[in-house]
Amino acid sequence: MWNNQLVKSIPLKGHDESVCAVDAVYQSDEPDLNLLIASAASDSTVRIWSRHGSEAKCIEILQFGNGFVMDVCLSFLPGSNVPILACGGDDCKIYLFIQQNGQFQKTLILPGHEDWIRGIEWAVCGEDLFLASCAQDCLIRIWKVCTKSKQLPETEDDSIRLKENVFTVKDTDTTYAVTLESVLAGHENWVYAVHWQPSFSRDGSMQQPMRILSASMDKTVIIWEPDKESGVWLEQVRVGEVGGNTLGFFDCQFSPDGSMIIAHAFHGALHLWKQTAVNKKEWTPEVVISGHFNSVEDVKWDPEGEFIISVGSDQTTRLFATWKRKQETEVTWHEIARPQVHGYDMRCLAMIGRFQFVSGADEKVLRVFRAPKNFIENFSNITGIPVEKLCSHQSSDLPEGATVPALGLSNKAVFEGDMAVQPAEDEETFNTISNQYPEIYFQPMILTEPPPEDHLLQNTLWPEIQKLYGHGYEIFCVACNNSNTVIASACKASKKEHAAIILWSTTSWKKLQSLPFHNLTVTQLAFSPNDKFLLAVSRDRNWSLWRKQDSSESGPVFSCCAYTDKNTAVHSRIIWSCDWTPDSKYFITGSRDKKVIIWGQCDLSVTTEGNMLDSIKPCSTILDAGDSVTAVGISRVLTPHGRYIVAVGLENGKIILYTWKQSGQEPTLTDWTTCVEMDNSQSHALAVKRLCWRHHAGRAGHNDLNSSEWLQLASCGADHCVKIFNVNRFAL
Structure with missing residues (x-):
């Protein structure tokens, strides 16, 4: 994004291992001109890239032997257009590289930290350049870079003077001095990030006072600022968690005007604080987006x-x-509990009321x-x-x-x-x-x-x-019937005795029945909307259908009335997901073999006696979804034309909406209609784990006059995301 205009992205390929830090500077005020990029990776290299217009290439590789560079930062030497690169890594040293004769040359090493350096960042203030660094030694160090001519002349008295690290840039014949400006000690654990308030520009103008923000594993974020009279850096504001079960903060940032700060916690959460208008030293927590920080399973x-x-x-x-x-x-949607x-x-959950x-x-x-x-x-x-x-x-x-x-x-x-x-x-x-x-x-x-x-x-x-x-x-799947009286559950299994489904009463919380059938883990369970049937699908590539007995009958609560086996199975791989049509006539299965099939007979909902084993068969053509099917869901609301609305989630993250209607006694090629295939911006980045339609038409939180027009679909995936889609059923 440049001046609110999207700029075409260019992939930079070259590192052999994961990239852990990237920084860039424009070498001109025009976005189409040279962009200088530095990237550090766990392959022990720092690569320098140059982008000019729509082309980008690696112009230099800096080798660090067996060491790792944790962070990199680019800037320009004071009063010049000469790029300077700072690298901090696991050897506790900061390396300064100056670009001379078109190449970055190692110019200076700044020792001082006693543990891995986690963050570094440059800031321009007036005619000087400042570098802030933080490390696992719990300390923050501030370094000052300025031209040698600005330094005080050497005296012969015994006054204490900071050690100068001096270097000369041949291209400009200018000598620079690097001194340690300050050491900030306030955190009690590793300091993972340090950032300057973004109010410094390359021309040296400054609208805000110098301020630093730091984040630590001690569960706190601190704002540091030099005292106006003495110039000594002091802690001004400390925010963070008290108690809880988290492990501190990984990163933090100021808002552009410095009135808000945001921090990223170890457990994936974002924390936002805002400066109060009355008391500038008082910061209050604010509403911020939140969500899971690992795969969302159900x-x-x-x-x-x-x-x-x-x-x-x-x-x-x-x-x-x-x-x-x-x-x-x-x-807007938010996490409220x-x-x-x-x-x-x-792994799984089911609502009981x-x-x-x-x-x-x-x-x-x-x-x-x-x-x-x-x-x-x-x-x-x-x-x-x-x-x-x-x-x-x-x-x-x-x-x-x-x-x-x-x-x-x-x-x-x-x-x-x-x-x-x-x-x-x-x-x-x-x-x-x-x-x-x-x-x-x-x-x-x-x-x-x-x-x-x-x-x-x-x-x-x-x-x-x-x-x-x-x-x-380990528990793998659970379901509750629509009258909220029975829970069905299953666990991971490699043998038949462990793969049995267990039924529980929600009034006495006692075990009602065990349903042995499958040989491997049951992957999903689903009660029919009329509560007369329980459907189970399994890793053994088969499904089983269980029918509820009338209360007047003695014997088991549910009995197996239909199933597939090695002779009748249509799916050739794991069946990951299943669901029912709202009228309880048909059920759907989705498998790793990319197949989606709707099963049934004339009307399951009115069949109460007789052997159903031979009468349950595919009622649809076999739908090839194009990739492994990991989730399926059928809306309880039909299209205006009376077609079922089917959502299919794939292992590649795609979600596809279909409509289906039985077109006669024998399945035909016209029974499936593809309606919407989510594009990459709406799809999940990894496998879709579950799809669940809102039971009623309308949108949650909206008092829609035309509520029957909208449906809502919730999805979750291995990419840590929960998504909610608005679906216009009149457009299907």
């Missing part, structure tokens, strides 16, 4: 379609909803959670939905929130009468395990806007109300 809409819940390999369960600002029509922060990677869900992780236990009172109140404030509409039961019986006991994985309910108060710390209690690893204490807050990251971490947990034991290996 996503579900609540039955009313007002929020979505997702689980991921980052060991969290996150709840996203719309924020409806007062007196504004704009509606983090109901579960776990010790295992999350509106404010209750069950989740499965890389442990053998299913956990059930229910929304606390504080969440429902804040959900009402943020979305604009009245509390009376949200609570059909007595909210006074609900706990206020939840807390995590020391070294525990279960969210413990916190009621109004026993609000957690952190005990006073003394030497005797500190030596106990529970005090060395204190629990996260819940403090209720009234919110009218999405909570900041520190509040999400500590005060938005949901109480755990039940654990379900019975599986022998």
Whole structure:
């Protein structure tokens, strides 16, 4: 982007290993003229690139032997157009390279840091050039580069003088001196990033006072500024996390005017702070985008379609909803709660009614959670939905929130009468395990806007109300029927006895039945909308269909009524996903073999007796999706022409929308219609993990006059993203 105009991107290929740092400077005020780029990678090289117009090439490679350069930064020597490159790496030294005779030559080495250098950045101030560096020794160093003629003449007295590192540029015959200006000690752990406030320009003009922002693994971000009278650099502002389960900050940045700062935390979260208008030294947390920082494995809409819940390999369960600002029509999606922060990677979840869900992780236990009172109140404030509409039961019986006991994985309910108060710390209690690893204490807050990251971490947990034991290996998939009475779950398996599906009652939370059939892991489960059937698909390339028995019948709750085996299977690879049509007549399967198939008979929903084994067969032509199919979903709302709307997610990240309608007794080539194929800007960058349609027409958070026009599709992927698409069904 240059002057709000998109500039064509040019890939720079040459490094053999991952690139860890890039910096660039324009050698002219015109964007089409020379751009000088420096890149550092774990192949122990720094490459210098030159871009002129639409062409770019590597003009030089700087070798660092067995060392690694962690950061690079380019600038120009004071009063000249001579580029200077600073490199900081794992040998605790800063290397300065000056471009002379068209090549970068190692000119100076600046020692001082005692551990790996993590960040360096140049800044121009007046006629001088400053370099800030930070390292794992918890220190920040500021270096000053200026012409030798500006230095004070040497005296013969015994006064203390900073050591000068002097070098001469042959091209300009100018001598420069580098001195250590200051050492900033305030962080208590590795300093990962240091940045100047972006108010310095190449011509030396300065609109703001000199300020530095630093981010550390000690969970704090500090603003440093020199004292106006003494010139000594002092800590002016410190913000960050108190408690929580994060491991500090990786990077930080000023906003262009210096009124806001943003930091990137170890666990993937962004933190934003804004300077208050009244007190310039007071900074308050602000609303910022958030999301998973590892693969998102499952996503579900609540039955009313007002929020979505997702689980991921980052060991969290996150709840996203719309924020409806007062007196504004704009509606945006934000994370408003983090109901579960776990010790295992999350794999699946299912909604049990509106404010209750069950989740499965890389442990053998299913956990059930229910929304606390504080969440429902804040959900009402943020979305604009009245509390009376949200609570059909007595909210006074609900706990206020939840807390995590020391070294525990279960969210413990916190009621109004026993609000957690952190005990006073003394030497005797500190030596106990529970005090060395204190629990996260819940403090209720009234919110009218999405909570900041520190509040999400500590005060938005949901109480755990039940654990379900019975599986022998890691939980892989879970589903709940539409009447919210039965849960079905399955775990990873390599043998038939472990691949059995377990049914649970949501009233007694007891095991109802075990359904053995598959030989390998069941990858997805789906109840039919009328709750008469349970569908399972598996790694063994087969599906099984289970029919619910009438309450008057004795025997099992569900019995197998149809399946495929090695003789009747159509799929030749793992079946990853399945779903039902809204009328319960047909079901769909999607497989790694790139095939999507819709199965059924005349009408599954009215068949209550007899053997269905031979009557279930493909009702559609075999759809070749072009890549491994990892997710499928069928909308509960049809097109105006009565066609089913099918979303297909692929391993390459693409999402394709089709419509389908049975065209007769035998499948024909006209039954599938391709409607939309998401382009790269809308698709996922990695495999689509799950697709889930909103149950009702309309858009969450909108009071659409023509709500029947819009549908919403939620997707999640291995690229850490959760996406929500608006789909105009009249255009399909």
